[in-house]
Amino acid sequence: MRLSTVILPVHRWSQGRHIWRRAEDLGFHAAYTYDHLSWRSFRDGPWFGAVPTLTGAASVTQSMRLGTLVTSPNFRHPVTLAKDLITLDDVSGGRITLGIGAGGNGFDATALGQEAWTPKERADRFGEFVALLDRLLTEDSVTERGTFYAADEARNIPGCVQRPRLPFAVAATGPRGMRLAARYGQAWVTTGDPKLYEEGTPEQSVAALRGQIERLGKACAETGREVAELDKILLTGFTPDRSRPLESVEAFVDFAGRHRELGFTEIVIHWPIPDSDFAADQAVFESIATEALSRLG
Template identity: 85%
Template sequence: MCVAGQNSGGGGKPAYRRGMRLSTVILPIHRWAEGRKTWQRAEDLGFYAAYTYDHLSWRSFRDGPWFGALPTLTAAATATQRLRLGTLVTSPNFRHPVTLAKELISLDDVSGGRVTLGIGAGGNGFDATALGQQAWTPKERADRFAEFVPLLDRLLTEDAVSQRGTFYSADEARNVPGCVQRPRLPFAVAATGPRGFRLAARHGQAWVTTGDPKLYETGTPEQSVRALRGQMERLGTACQEAGREVAGLEKILLTGFTPERARPLDSVDAFVEFAGRHQELGFTEIVVHWPIPDSDFAADQPVFEKIATEAVGQLS
């Protein structure tokens, strides 16, 4: 079932507001006694949403603390009241649509309808082999993703689902009472290729990108903008083919992976310039990483908080 026009959140409130929004990613690296404070601070600062990565471990953080995404989000739901919550992103690497749907419905209920599912095809990092399997090729990941998303869509919108697929099946999978958000919680689909764009156009309420990974090390900001403009154009083509207005799809940029890296967090002015350039491309939400000292996401905490409270007002 396609829910491309969905825009409702818990309590009848819109899941997405128009205009530029600022959100954050909080990595699940702290025990909850400490982590709770960060999620509550994100709400106090006025961030639109706070996401976390859905990995079993990740990059340079592999040998340190790393907690599960959905339990962390459930705890965050009980510690906050207004902040939207979500994954950025979940993938099929170690998930199955049937069990994921049950957990998402539970999380949406606990949060009162504040959940967004960021979802992507996954990569070849630690998650790809943690269950003992060989890492999938890019084509295999795309094939699985193309089956995963439509089945998850059905599981979150129908009371009972039976479906036999090549990779994923369901046999009378029951999901009563369903999501608080109707017809289901929103999907933010990560995509840079044609098959992913088609899934975003068909099933997404938002599209997520980190830019062109080939430009991260040696590219320029100007090249990154051109690459993102090209992605926007391909998204528009996919929406046109799906009979949908691209304007109805939110566009999310997860920062930290473009040639600018962390420089937009150097000052309010630097961030406003960066965000404004991407707002002109059509992005409606910018996501920044909560500062982590001695990491790729190191940033000055007072400056970061000043950006959170002042920057969006200059962009709206």
């Protein structure tokens, strides 16, 4: 099992650069950031762009993987995103993973002045978005006319450092998203079952996650892939026991062990932010980073 972190882009770079470097020093497999224009309780505070943040992170780290959790079509277009990703992959020396999802109905959904899309509209756009982005990152020149997105001789030379392209980690829980993960993903991402966030139990969450992995397996079988080919990433902080795993090394080891048994290959924990939903003891967090995996056995 791998242990990674997600660093929200809430720090000026004079401070943030030290956090990203510290994440690598602690031995995290990857450090991700959210790709939003603003997000929930952080809306009225500092919030910086994901692509420039990851560019900065690439310049102060050497081996740790970097990426988004997650990018969505809410304010991105495949053509411009592909150019940014190819550049990021080059700057980082081939260390970028694109976490990608359909998006939600938060602040990003209307920031460009559009009406928020329905779940069906988000799913329709997401399917076309991922398919076109896959082509843009693997072909030198792409022309495509879709229902929602188009490209006209879009050039992406020299392409990604990683071949045939940088990996996609597809966030999905529904059947259409699962099929996209099975077809295009090198990894699958979940935060658990959102219906259990407020009043569910840890046991119910484990059962829901087991069901998600079973559905992913069926989607892979339909596309002729083995589900074992996909990494399975759990972004923590959104399950009923959301704060408990970071209370102690022992609590995290117990949490990670139960989810490893389900088939998860990577767990992502939020870098602590005081006075927020992601508040945690920094010393405990760093002990988890350096000790937990060895205790899993």
